[in-house]
Amino acid sequence: MSEATVQKKNNRLLEFWKDKEQRGKLVRSLIPFVGLVFIILFFQISTGGRLLTSNNLRTVLNQTFSIILGACGMVFVISQGNLDFSMGSVSGFAAVVGAMSSGAGPLVSLLVALAVGAAIGALNGLLHVGLRAPANIVTLCTQFAFRGVVQVVAAAGLIIPMTWAWLDSTPVKIVVAVILVLLTVVVFSYTKFGKYCKAIGSGGIASVQSGVPLDKMKILAFMLSGTAAGLSGFFSMVRAGSVAPTTGTGLEMNVLLAIVLGGMPLSGGANSKVRAVILGSAMLAFLMNGLVIWGLNDLVQQGVKGAIFLIAVGLSFERGNIAVIK
Amino acid sequence: MSHETVLSVKGITKLFASTRALVDVTLDFKAGEVRGLIGENGSGKSTLSNVISGQLHPDDGTMELHGKPYKPANNVDAKNHKICMIVQEMGTIDGMTVAANIFLGKEDIFQNKAGLLDTKRMNSEAARILKEIGVDYIKPEALVNKMPFEDRKIVEMARAMYLEPEILIVDETTTALSQKGRDILYDIMAKMKEQNKTVIFISHDLDEVMSKCDSISVMRDGSYVDTLQVKDCTPSQIRQLMVGREIGDEYYRADYNHEYSDEVVLECENINAGILKDISLQLHKGEILGLAGLTDCGIHELGKVLFGLITPATGSVHVHRDGHTAEIKKPITAIHNKVGYVSKNRDQEALMLLSSIQDNISLPSLDMxxxxxxxxxxxxxxxxxxxxxxxxxxxxxIDQTVMYLSGGNKQKVVLAKWIGNGSEILILDCPTRGIDVGVKAAIYRLMEKLKAEGKSILMISEELPEVIGMSDRILVLKDGEIQKEFMRGPEVTESVIIEYMI
Structure with a gap:
């Protein structure tokens, strides 16, 4: 390279760095990577090397897995600027129905769980669109309703056949997660549906005026979120070998926290990205695991999670969208 | 009448990140004059008025009010110095009455002995102020959210006038007003002048500024260019100062042809929707059809009906393309049949502000x-x-975020959406609203080019000069009904059309 071209390149870099908008974008996209490395290093050192052992990594993988499953569905809802609080209960309910149909074999049971999830997702979407009620309120209601059903039906616990244990293995999980993430990346970034989701989060009226069928897209996103909840419900059932009244509890908060930690704003829109799902799920899993190794009790862990959530939301929310917080 | 200097702005500089919004601006405002402040988008006129009204703090420079240093901490402080501003966008609070809006923050003057708000006294005081500015049809006890946009603007004016300002800044307010609202505002401005007070009038509309102001200060790229007395200058002189280069007089279409094909491409029949009563119209291939009328006469609603955004109570909209016909009930049908729509409310309805230019342009074309x-x-x-x-x-x-573009550039992004989509019919609702002369001219040239290519344009506008200047045919609406049809010709003038509007 001649000196002139080097000079020119340097100038361009300098200009890039001076541009506040560009710089902000770059820094914001790097934070999650840095965060993940930081969390791993921090807990590796502070636990005296107990984080990165093969045994413990398997635990982390299990935790990451259940979060990723949910997050791959929820990411569509969030990119539209909505939230799905019903995910955990839907996951529990799908597991209940899946366990009830376990006599017909694992494949039927899985399909049933997915279908139940999709149906409740459609219900969420229809209620949100039909009643013109905020999605967070609607999904809070369905969260309570379906948790109630799960607690009654699974009060004594529902058992699935022991022979299904092979499904709860690391290779199966890795294959499922990789396929799901790839599918999500393709749908999210390279299809009309994914782009419409982002457009809705960026500006509802503008997207309608550009031909986006708003109501249909919202219902579809909730169906995907519900289906993901069904998938996650199926695998937690397989892992536990049974369904308990608490199956799936807290899934939505973990998923939300993961997505936010991954650097995606809860307001959705232009800065939504699937990368947030993977990075955030891993970050959260390492974090939770590290806290467990530290020996923190469950309640303190909840407190720590809450505090981190608040900080992450504060950092990632797109304030440009709103002048005054409602 | 003395014309002493009331407010001096000295060497004001204001930076936004790396953008220099104002650069070393120095100028004086005098008592008893209406001063126009004009410039292209991004020239810094709004920034300057925000600095004067205390909403922005300059990075450098000082101001003097009546010879004393003036450094407003915020807009309340500016109001205490008798400097008030009426803004372009919404400034009233929903769910409150007209009177409560006028006296917002000043309720304590209506405290009765029991320490409660004396609503009756507040209402009668509000009525007095409204009457003073020549408005008797707005009731002080009415809720503002039940009122049309324009009346809410008038409430804002009343609020500003209640404070008896020495300096009144009017920032692009008239774009949101019909003739009725404008007349009220013009009266207020004239009254201020009579009382030896100062009005700073910011507008894009050169004709309006020329007719209402005594002198005009021109800004360009954040710098102050010059101040001219209106009686000594011509519009083209000012346009030249604004843009910094010569702009020909051929701003609108130069021809008086009204040639277009007989082929109907878009039509509606017996539309009844809201204010619209039994509207039928036909848009032809290669035609620029102008829709003129006051803000609330239904022209904007009609545009939305034609694009499928509003479902009419009765009647239907049809698009004809390549020998086949489709009924437009949803925007998606319109878009598939190559109809494009540019909303009047650019930032709220036409753009995704936080998205990139690319995402905005490609959105309607993803299907393709x-x-x-x-x-x-x-x-x-x-x-x-x-x-x-x-x-x-x-x-x-094209990965740049739309939010940080200037108004004219934003409008170009909106138009690029439909050009990129290959639209053959464009419904343009106030396409040049709040846009500077340079981009305005570019949009007019684009319309001519599209017409020449055999495309059809429905232009909805509250600006009569552009409707007259660009349309092959003009339909005038009043109270939701078509009053009159004009064909393009030298005999069609503003005064002729206005008769059918009011």
Whole structure:
């Protein structure tokens, strides 16, 4: 390279760095990577090397897995600027129905769980669109309703056949997660549906005026979120070998926290990205695991999670969208 | 009448990140005059008025009010110094009455002995102020959210006038007003002048500024250019100062032809929707059809009906393309049949502000771009680049966020959406609203080019000069009904049309 071209390149870099908008974008996209490395290093050192052992990594993988499953569905809802609080209960309910149909074999049971999830997702979407009620309120209601059903039906616990244990293995999980993430990346970034989701989060009226069928897209996103909840419900059932009244509890908060930690704003829109799902799920899993190794009790862990959530939301929310917080 | 200097602005500089919004601006405002402040978008006139009204703090420079240093901490402080501003966008609070809005923050003057708000006294005081500015049809006890946009603006004016300002800043307010509202505002301005007070009038509309102001200060690229007395200058002189280069007089269409095909491309029949009563119209291939009328006469609603955004109570909209006909009930049908729509409310309805230029341009064309289920980034980028290039959008790259573009550039992005989509029919609702002369001229040239290519344009506008200047045919609406049809010709003038509007 001649000196002139080097000079020119340097100038361009300098200009890039001076541009506040560009710089902000770059820094914001790097934070999650840095965060993940930081969390791993921090807990590796502070636990005296107990984080990165093969045994413990398997635990982390299990935790990451259940979060990723949910997050791959929820990411569509969030990119539209909505939230799905019903995910955990839907996951529990799908597991209940899946366990009830376990006599017909694992494949039927899985399909049933997915279908139940999709149906409740459609219900969420229809209620949100039909009643013109905020999605967070609607999904809070369905969260309570379906948790109630799960607690009654699974009060004594529902058992699935022991022979299904092979499904709860690391290779199966890795294959499922990789396929799901790839599918999500393709749908999210390279299809009309994914782009419409982002457009809705960026500006509802503008997207309608550009031909986006708003109501249909919202219902579809909730169906995907519900289906993901069904998938996650199926695998937690397989892992536990049974369904308990608490199956799936807290899934939505973990998923939300993961997505936010991954650097995606809860307001959705232009800065939504699937990368947030993977990075955030891993970050959260390492974090939770590290806290467990530290020996923190469950309640303190909840407190720590809450505090981190608040900080992450504060950092990632797109304030440009709103002048005054409602 | 003395014309002493009331307010001096000295060497004001204001930076936004790396953008210099104001550069070393120095000028004086005098008592008893209406001063126009004019310039292209991004020239700094709004920034300057925000500095004067205390909403922005300059990075450098000082101001003097009546010879004393003036450094407002915020807009309340500015109001205490008798400097008030009426803004372009919404400034009233929903769910409150007219009187409560007028006296917002001043309720304590209506405290009765029990320490409660004396609503009756507040209402009668509000009525007095409204009457003073010549408005008797707005009731003080009415809720503002039940009132049309324009009346809410008038409430804002009443609020500003209650404070008896020495300096009144009117920032692009008239774009949101019909003739009725404008007349009220003009009266207020004239009254202020009579009382030896100062009005700073900011507008894009050169004709309006020329007719209402005594002198005009021109700004360009954040710098102050010059102040001219209106009686000594011509519009083209000022336009030249604004743009910094010569702009020909051929601003609108030069011809008086009204040639277009007989082929109907878009039509509606017996539309009844809200204010609209039994509207039928036909748009032809290669025609520019102008829709003129006051703000609330239904022209904007009609545009939305034609694009499928509003479902009419009765009646239907049809688009004819390549020998086949489709009924438009939803925007998606319109878009598939190559109809495009540019909303009057650019930032709220036409753009995704936080998204990139590319995402905005490609959105309506995604259907066209997809191969199977997949949309390849390359084809999306190509489409956006082509659109941006055709519209000559000033940008660093198509990944730039739309929010930080100037108003004129934003409008170019909106137009690029539909140009990129290959639209053959364009419904343009106030396409030049709040846009500077340079981009305005570019949009008019684009319309001529599209017409020449056999495309059809429905132009909805509250600006009569542009309707007259661009349309082949003009339909005038009043209270939701078509009053009159004009064909393009030298005999069609503003005064002729206004008669059918009011």
């Amino acid at each position: 771009l997809k191969k199977g289920f997949i949309i390849f980034p390359k084809s999306e980028k190509e489409l956006a680049l082509k659109g941006a290039d055709q519209m000559q959008i000033k940008m660093r790259g």
